[in-house]
Amino acid sequence: MVSFRTLLWKELLRFWKVSFQTVAAPVVTALLYLLIFSHVLDEQVQVYESVRYTAFLIPGLVMMSVLQNAFANSSSSLIQAKVTGSIVFVLLPPISYLEFFLAYVLAAATRGLVVGAGVLAVTVWFAPAGAFGTVTPLWILAFALLGGAIMGALGVVAGIWADKFDQLAAFQNFLIMPLTMLSGVFYSIHSLPGFWQRVSQFNPVFYMIDGFRYGFFGTSDVSPLVSLAVVTAAFVVVSAFSLALLRRGYKLRN
Numbered sequence: 001m002v003s004f005r006t007l008l009w010k011e012l013l014r015f016w017k018v019s020f021q022t023v024a025a026p027v028v029t030a031l032l033y034l035l036i037f038s039h040v041l042d043e044q045v046q047v048y049e050s051v052r053y054t055a056f057l058i059p060g061l062v063m064m065s066v067l068q069n070a071f072a073n074s075s076s077s078l079i080q081a082k083v084t085g086s087i088v089f090v091l092l093p094p095i096s097y098l099e100f101f102l103a104y105v106l107a108a109a110t111r112g113l114v115v116g117a118g119v120l121a122v123t124v125w126f127a128p129a130g131a132f133g134t135v136t137p138l139w140i141l142a143f144a145l146l147g148g149a150i151m152g153a154l155g156v157v158a159g160i161w162a163d164k165f166d167q168l169a170a171f172q173n174f175l176i177m178p179l180t181m182l183s184g185v186f187y188s189i190h191s192l193p194g195f196w197q198r199v200s201q202f203n204p205v206f207y208m209i210d211g212f213r214y215g216f217f218g219t220s221d222v223s224p225l226v227s228l229a230v231v232t233a234a235f236v237v238v239s240a241f242s243l244a245l246l247r248r249g250y251k252l253r254n
Helices: 002-016 019-041 052-085 097-126 137-161 165-181 192-201 205-219 224-249
Strands: none
Touching: 002 019, 002 052, 002 097, 002 165, 019 052, 052 097, 052 137, 052 165, 052 205, 097 137, 097 224, 137 165, 137 205, 137 224, 165 205, 205 224
């Protein structure tokens, strides 16, 4: 496992060495979202009974930060290595495709969790007193880990597929961003018309955020067990696809 540990350490150092950009900047962005939306809507919107909108918004922003930064870590690392040619130094050593996958996904999930913890630490001070009634840390951790791992694996897929930075940007802007922004971060799907509620139920990111939010309030739009099942299935599918690409050496060894 020396090769796995070395590659994992390299990926962890990669984002930590520029933590002002990779950690601090997303935390500030999430804080701005909170300040703007809570200032405008806190008195007008109440999603769950006895839950203020500001409190409702915080878990969504935390999970959105986890997902977006996990995807950004693995995808940007691979595309940079491909464009600069340094990917050869990862492919030449005897590293199995499973070790390659695990190192990139674990590093991506770690970055997502670090950013998410930073967002929570900053935004929780704006929540009303006693806003988080029934907190269940195991649900919070389970959805954060699975969500970060899914986006890390999806980032591997995007990094393998993309040949240029603009292709990766298109993947992020036309797939990742819509999935996260239209997943209930800023609203409950029960506030949507019936048609759009049904559409939202086909978005796997909705289940990640809804299940994560359940860990803070003990209530959610759908059952947390359903959300956990959907998120686990999504992780299996995305991981299997990513591993298949790595095993073939698609756009890496070929």
